[in-house]
Amino acid sequence: METKAMTLRLPADKAAELEAVARADSKSVSDTVREAIDLLIEDRRKDKAFRDRLRQMIEDDRAILDRLAG
Numbered sequence: 001m002e003t004k005a006m007t008l009r010l011p012a013d014k015a016a017e018l019e020a021v022a023r024a025d026s027k028s029v030s031d032t033v034r035e036a037i038d039l040l041i042e043d044r045r046k047d048k049a050f051r052d053r054l055r056q057m058i059e060d061d062r063a064i065l066d067r068l069a070g
Helices: 012-024 029-045 048-069
Strands: none
Touching: 012 029, 029 048
């Protein structure tokens, strides 16, 4: 699996809370963030309104690309 480095900027209090959660779970901060992202994506995939918004975005983008390809 290809990985991509990202920088996450958080307010100091949120960073401290995240670090505490990671330590309490005996995980790295990176693993904790990846787990949270996985859960968020899973949650969104189950959300019909979110999926509807994605479909609308795809339609809108397709129309723009079709116009540009003219």
